[in-house]
Amino acid sequence: MRELSVYYCPKCGYYGYYQLQRNAVCPKCREDMVTLSISYQDFMDLSCEARDELLSAHIIAAASPYVRRLLAPHKTNNNREIIARMGDRITELEIENEKLNKTIEWMHQTIWELMRKTKGLDPGNKESSETGIDP
Structure with missing residues (x-):
């Protein structure tokens, strides 16, 4: 059929x-x-x-x-239509910006964790407390 x-x-x-x-x-x-x-x-x-x-x-x-x-x-x-499209685009860009900011924050935390591990600066590590270095 x-x-x-x-x-x-x-x-x-x-x-x-x-x-x-x-x-x-x-x-x-x-x-x-x-x-x-x-x-x-x-x-x-x-x-x-x-x-x-x-x-x-x-x-x-x-x-x-x-x-x-x-x-x-x-x-x-048609200004009303243009304004409506621009408002929609602004909303899309704000959502995208929020996602990118979260990604950057995550990357920043990951990089600092790796730096602490590679340089032996873990907060629980005795070596870091003896040297007096704060991350």
């Missing part, structure tokens, strides 16, 4: 699930529907907003150059 594929109408955005290409006809526009490059299960796992964004991106990409020219200023001047 063939697996279901996700199809959408490039004209109105209606989408449906079909096994065969010949069955994929938009019930609203009577246009042939186009296959989405995502598996049925992955599409089902998306939220409604993510599905809408995916379909919108495909419809705009397939749109005429005129539509793309109309939408170009919106993309470059």
Whole structure:
């Protein structure tokens, strides 16, 4: 049995699930529907907003150059979207920075432990207490 594929109408955005290409006809526009490059299960796992964004991106990409020219200023001047993306990026960088700081702290502790062992400066070692050297 063939697996279901996700199809959408490039004209109105209606989408449906079909096994065969010949069955994929938009019930609203009577246009042939186009296959989405995502598996049925992955599409089902998306939220409604993510599905809408995916379909919108495909419809705009397939749109005429005129539509793309109309939408170009919106993309470059959409401050709220830019700020939201920047906020997400800041959060990602803060998480990455925290991980790197923990790694550095771990490396620093490991290096000092190795230095103490190689120079005989273990706190429990008599030799280190006799020389009066503090790590």
